[in-house]
Amino acid sequence: xxxxxxxxxxxxxxxxxxxxxxDHVDLVVGQGEIHALVGENGAGKTTLxxxxxxxxxxxxxxxxxxxxxARITSPRDAIALGIGMIHQHFMLVPPLTVAxxxxxxxxxxxxxxxxxxxxxxxxxxxxxxxxxAEPSARIEDLPLGIQQRVEILKVLYRGSDLLIFDEPTAVxxxxxxxxxxxxxxxxxxxxxxxILITHKLRExxxxxxxxxxLRDGKNAGQLVTKDTTASEIAQAMVGRELEEALGRGTKxxxxxxxxxxxxxxxxxxxxxxxxxxxxxxxxxxxxxxxxVGGNGQSELAQCILGLRKVAGGVIKVGGIDVAHDDPERTRxxxxxxxxxxxxxxxxxxxxxxxxxxxxGKQEAAPYARFGILDLTFIAREGxxxxxxxxxxxxxxxxxxxxxxxxxxxxxxxGRELSAEPKLIVANQPTRGLDIAATEYVHRxxxxxxxxxxxVLLISSELDEVRALSDRIAVMFExxxxxTLDARTATExxxxxxxAGHADALPR
Amino acid sequence: xxIEMLLGAGVLAATLRLATPIxxxxxxxxxxxxSGVTNIALEGCMLVGAFFGVFVADxxxxxxVAIAAGVLxxxxxxxxxxxxxxxxxxxxxxxxxxxxILALGLTSYLDYEAYATTGTPSTIPLVPDFVVPxxxxxxxxxxxxxxxxxxxxxxxIATVVLQLYLFRTIPGLRLRAVGEHPRAADTVGVNVYxxxxxxxxxxxxxxxxxxxxxxxxAVGSFSDNMxxxxxxxxxxxxxxxxxxxxxxxxxxxxxxxxxxxSVSLQGVTIGDLRVPxxxxxxxxxxxxxxxxxxxxxxSRMPAADGQPYESEGH
Numbered sequence: 001x002x003x004x005x006x007x008x009x010x011x012x013x014x015x016x017x018x019x020x021x022x023d024h025v026d027l028v029v030g031q032g033e034i035h036a037l038v039g040e041n042g043a044g045k046t047t048l049x050x051x052x053x054x055x056x057x058x059x060x061x062x063x064x065x066x067x068x069x070a071r072i073t074s075p076r077d078a079i080a081l082g083i084g085m086i087h088q089h090f091m092l093v094p095p096l097t098v099a100x101x102x103x104x105x106x107x108x109x110x111x112x113x114x115x116x117x118x119x120x121x122x123x124x125x126x127x128x129x130x131x132x133a134e135p136s137a138r139i140e141d142l143p144l145g146i147q148q149r150v151e152i153l154k155v156l157y158r159g160s161d162l163l164i165f166d167e168p169t170a171v172x173x174x175x176x177x178x179x180x181x182x183x184x185x186x187x188x189x190x191x192x193x194x195i196l197i198t199h200k201l202r203e204x205x206x207x208x209x210x211x212x213x214l215r216d217g218k219n220a221g222q223l224v225t226k227d228t229t230a231s232e233i234a235q236a237m238v239g240r241e242l243e244e245a246l247g248r249g250t251k252x253x254x255x256x257x258x259x260x261x262x263x264x265x266x267x268x269x270x271x272x273x274x275x276x277x278x279x280x281x282x283x284x285x286x287x288x289x290x291x292v293g294g295n296g297q298s299e300l301a302q303c304i305l306g307l308r309k310v311a312g313g314v315i316k317v318g319g320i321d322v323a324h325d326d327p328e329r330t331r332x333x334x335x336x337x338x339x340x341x342x343x344x345x346x347x348x349x350x351x352x353x354x355x356x357x358x359x360g361k362q363e364a365a366p367y368a369r370f371g372i373l374d375l376t377f378i379a380r381e382g383x384x385x386x387x388x389x390x391x392x393x394x395x396x397x398x399x400x401x402x403x404x405x406x407x408x409x410x411x412x413x414g415r416e417l418s419a420e421p422k423l424i425v426a427n428q429p430t431r432g433l434d435i436a437a438t439e440y441v442h443r444x445x446x447x448x449x450x451x452x453x454x455v456l457l458i459s460s461e462l463d464e465v466r467a468l469s470d471r472i473a474v475m476f477e478x479x480x481x482x483t484l485d486a487r488t489a490t491e492x493x494x495x496x497x498x499a500g501h502a503d504a505l506p507r
Numbered sequence: 508x509x510i511e512m513l514l515g516a517g518v519l520a521a522t523l524r525l526a527t528p529i530x531x532x533x534x535x536x537x538x539x540x541x542s543g544v545t546n547i548a549l550e551g552c553m554l555v556g557a558f559f560g561v562f563v564a565d566x567x568x569x570x571x572v573a574i575a576a577g578v579l580x581x582x583x584x585x586x587x588x589x590x591x592x593x594x595x596x597x598x599x600x601x602x603x604x605x606x607x608i609l610a611l612g613l614t615s616y617l618d619y620e621a622y623a624t625t626g627t628p629s630t631i632p633l634v635p636d637f638v639v640p641x642x643x644x645x646x647x648x649x650x651x652x653x654x655x656x657x658x659x660x661x662x663x664i665a666t667v668v669l670q671l672y673l674f675r676t677i678p679g680l681r682l683r684a685v686g687e688h689p690r691a692a693d694t695v696g697v698n699v700y701x702x703x704x705x706x707x708x709x710x711x712x713x714x715x716x717x718x719x720x721x722x723x724x725a726v727g728s729f730s731d732n733m734x735x736x737x738x739x740x741x742x743x744x745x746x747x748x749x750x751x752x753x754x755x756x757x758x759x760x761x762x763x764x765x766x767x768x769s770v771s772l773q774g775v776t777i778g779d780l781r782v783p784x785x786x787x788x789x790x791x792x793x794x795x796x797x798x799x800x801x802x803x804x805x806s807r808m809p810a811a812d813g814q815p816y817e818s819e820g821h
Contacts, residue, residue: 055819076696091691093684094810104684105695110677154695 004067006031006162006193007052011061014047021047023217024060029162029210034184034194036204036225039214039237040434041404045197048214049164053085054078065162084155088166090147091154094140098122098133102153125157130186145176152183163187164195169203170432173292173460174498181207199237199434201230202463215239238436253283256316257423257454258304263313263323265303273299275478276313279456281423286445286455288469288486290462291498296478297458298340301427304456305337306330317423331360334422338412338429340458342405346412349401353391354382356400357415389414390440406437413444424448427458442468462494476500512771516650521770523652523659524725526763528553528734530662531717532741533748533755534669535710540750541673542706543686543811547603548588549714550738551610552581556715557722558614561627561729570632574719581715582708584610589707593700596815607738615731627728634658634724658720663756665713670752682706686809689816699816714738743795750808762791 007029014022022044029035039045050056052063054072063070065081072078075085092101099115099122109117119135126132133142133149142150148168155163165184169177184194184207198204204211205225213221213236221236235241258281267273274296281287289297302308304315306327315323317333331337339345347356358378361367366377382396389410391403400411409429416424426445430438445468449455459465465472466486473483474497481497496503512518532549539546560577564570584606591602622628637657642649673679682702684692689699717737722729741755744762748754769788776782 075694079696085694087694091688091694093688093691095687096680096684100680100684101691104680104692105697107677107680113675113677113680 004031005029006066007195008064009048009052009061010064012048012051012058012063013060014044014051014056015059021217022051022058025214025217025219027212028222029193029195032188032191032193033209034188034196034207036196036198036208036211037214038197038199038201038204038211038233039220040199040436041406042216042434043214043220043237044217045214046166047217049085049166049195049197052078053083053164079158079160082159082161084158084160084163086148086151086155086163086165086168088168088170090144090151092139092147092150095138097135098137098139098142098150098153099135101139101150102135102157104154106158122153122157125153129153129156129183129190131156131183143176144171145173145179148172148176148180149183152187161191162193162195164197166197167199168196169198169200173294174462174495175292177203201233201435204233205230213237234435253285253452255283256280257283257318258456259314259316259319260304261314261316263300263303263315264311265299265308266311267299273478274303274311277475277478277480279473279480279483281454281456283422283454284449284452285470286449286457286468287483288465288472289456289458289475290465290472290494291460291475293460295475297460297475298427300475301337301340301425301456301458304330304423304425305335328360334419336416336419336421336424338409338416338424338426340427340431342408342412347400347408349399351400352382352397353386353400353403353411354378354396356411357382357385357396357418359415361419385414385418388418389444404437406433406440409433409437409441413441417444417448420451421448421453424453424455425458426455428460429457430459430461430464438464462491462498466491466494474498512775513768515771516647518764518767518771519651520655521767522760522763523655524763525766526759527656527659527662528717528721528725528737529741529744529762530666530756530759531720532714532738533744533759534662534665534752535713535717536742536745537748537750537752537755538669538673538682538713539706539710540745540812541686541809542682542703543689543809543814543816544589544592544703544707545599545603545813546585546588546592546707546710547600547739547742548584548606548610549710549741550734550736551603551607552584552711552714553718553721553734553738553741554607554610554614554732555580555584556718557733558618558718558729560719561631561722562617562621564631564633564723565621565628568632570634570723573632573723574634574716577719577723578712578715581711581713581718583711585707585711585714588711589704592815593703593707596817599813599815611732614729618729618731622729627730629727631723631727633727634720656720656724658716658724661716662720665716666752666756673752683809686811689811689814690819693816693818699818703816714741717741740791743792746808747795761794765791 005028009027012022012025025048027048037045051058054074054077063072070081099119102122103118122135131149131153133146139147168180172180187194196208208225211223211225211233213233215237260277260279263274263277265274291297299308303310306325310323314321317335320333322330322333343349358367366374368374379396386394386396391407391410400408430441445455457468469486471483472486472489474481474494476498481502532553535549556577559580560573563576564573588602588606591597592599634657636654637660639653642653673683681697685697685699685702693699718734721733740762744758745755747758765788769784772782772784772787
């Protein structure tokens, strides 16, 4: 498989101001292999790939492609050299069709738009690589998994034989990830070379041939997938051994903090999103909600917080029905919320860290007196929480939007957990975070459980749900299929329940 | 009140006349906003078009040169907007508004300097009417479209051309892509800046043509602020028409009809009740508000409309 390398990036360095993003990094990729480029957020993976794709110039070192020196100064050069990038944030125009998006910029006809010819060419391409996406469908009507196929088709259409996938599974459901991997393997069988940027070890092990690990802008290991283990890769990425943040709740008590009976609610589009749910979460317990995204989990979280109108049923927190309360009142009952999208729902990005810590508490002492903000207190409290929750840099005057995703999530946690809530509703709390930040979030949630807090953990990462939860409820199409004991539930059982097969239940 | 006052040939002909300047501005709005740049300076482009059309017609005596000069004036003003909005990523509403004020002051000043004592000369060449051949015998129809100004027809032709350009050609596809997702367009080699510049310049040219129609076609002279907000109404027609040329045409006709009615129903009474003309003439704007608020079907602006673009990389 790995004869002569197709790509040799040797001694690559890149400096942005004071930050040495890459320090003499080597990346050698064999012809026809799937090469995983792994590392924590900020390790330099994306910078390295942006150099290869012509978005940045390297300060030192050389790039050799198919044995020849390559000068790449713009994405156009890269495309001409057969390098294609499948961006993490899809570069697709939503109101245009699949075919239009594939050929855009390289229409090979014109000036009159011949949709039929366009769609025929795209269909031929799809047949060749066995990637299915209806050419006449509009992008905005397609699920993310199919949209990603269109991104892949765009690159193949331009004749790329070296494909870079930037965090390709970040937005996909587990099924879509499986389908993507089938496509990836099929592309390898067609002789394409693939570079996968990721930090998800399970995926690295499942699909790659070789692995290059980056840490803090330096090479931290070159591994052959079949000869390595998840913990070896993780250690190379993080630079230390990871603590297992596991252990079931030791202090599950009898008192029910959250009690949901017969809950019903509609989605934004007016469809029935929640069709009668019963749940209990006890003090000192983490109840995990597993399920493929979009099966009513987010609506459930919003109902509990008072962010979504409840169509029927009861939501009791500490014995009091909060189903029709607004978020302010619900929060006063001791409910904390880690929302699904921290950048939109969780934080005000242009505000400082200190201001974000204060949000929601700004109306009363000690943060304000007689309607006037106590800026001294807010600054002091901001510094204290930034230290306590390990926000980096530990500067409460930093603008939250400039922080990394992991540090942004720490700000959310700092605000939500510092009030010692009775109930935490955490929706996808580690989405997009790297291993170290994920570990941090997990430790914090477990610490809250040990304190006696009830935690409702919604996650589409089955590993996460299994690792943290005491019990697991599986949601499918607005219903809870079953609630299982996390110690005895198998992955296969859970997977079947997530796909809607109730007969997977233990008898 | 008679049917004549509502649907007579005179009212319909007036509808076309009154819709034309609005339509030119609306078409300009469609092309620039489809590329992702808001251009509220269309009002100013129209105004400079109206003035320089008359001014150059007076100085050169040539209609062709006059029209070209009017259009060029609109392009120059639009170019200022493009530099500020596309290259320097300024707030597009602020620059647009500034340019409108500039256009108003400039044309009023030049008009005063050139024609304060005499008024615009009555001897300048005007845009002639176009007589549709073989239509003079057809009753009613000939009264409506038989003798309209050439620029009325030009506006309708421009509508069709722009519709085909945007939705049936490769450059049109690229322009729409730039207005929806400029980074996606950029990554596949479509030049976002060039596309937006050309679209903004084209919008200035179209709006200025609407101004030329006003001064050299409909009225025959220039007066201060003679556009009277028609550029803005054009933007409303663009929204009402859902950012398509054909939609803009329909919307402009509705607005033009509202204008025509408020003229034809002037002083008309039903029984003891005088028709509230002023109220009638608000109908187009009420429709616009409803359209913008989403009550008239789905109306969605280009996703990157009004958002400056900065390309990636160092």
